[in-house]
Amino acid sequence: MTQSQRSPCPIACTLDLIGDRWTLLVIRDMMFFGKQRFEEFLESPEGISTNILTNRLKSLEQMGLIEKQPYSNHPRRMNYQLTEQGKSLRPVLKSMIAWGLQYIPDTEVPDSE
């Protein structure tokens, strides 16, 4: 158990990384909608704010779940992509999709998902 962990429980440790209302939506946008750019994440229907998005992209990179690469240098612009560890969250997202569709009224998956 490292110092920042609340316990050795894999659920607790996973929640320490992704247990908030926004982080997995950024992962979702990359995984199912192929989004890579800051402006693309802002366009998602939940209306993430620029400061939350900036914060989550930085956290996700520090956790090793995404990596960024410049796609333009003048002006400098970044592309964000899932690492293998980030891609491996697919079963977690899939289980939430299944649960949400079954138990939360008026949920639906867009065609592109």
Added chain:
Amino acid sequence: MTQSQRSPCPIACTLDLIGDRWTLLVIRDMMFFGKQRFEEFLESPEGISTNILTNRLKSLEQMGLIEKQPYSNHPRRMNYQLTEQGKSLRPVLKSMIAWGLQYIPDTEVPDSE
């Protein structure tokens, strides 16, 4: 899409309900450790505070994920149990256990899990 939902996305809606660092730990304690009483949840290694626990138990009940019953009237004490909808979160927790064990160092599942 109901008024309180950010979008019809089942992931976003699921996160609206359980997207925080504590809610799924209370579910975990009920599902895998058979905990039912307020004091039992307080004993978990993550050290949930009484005010967060009170808040989450109330929210979980309002969402229909748990239900409470009195097990004593003098003094009045409550038992908390998962509903069918709450129990159906098992695949979500299982996917987090698998992901945490594989990708987060120093995580482990207690014997009773």
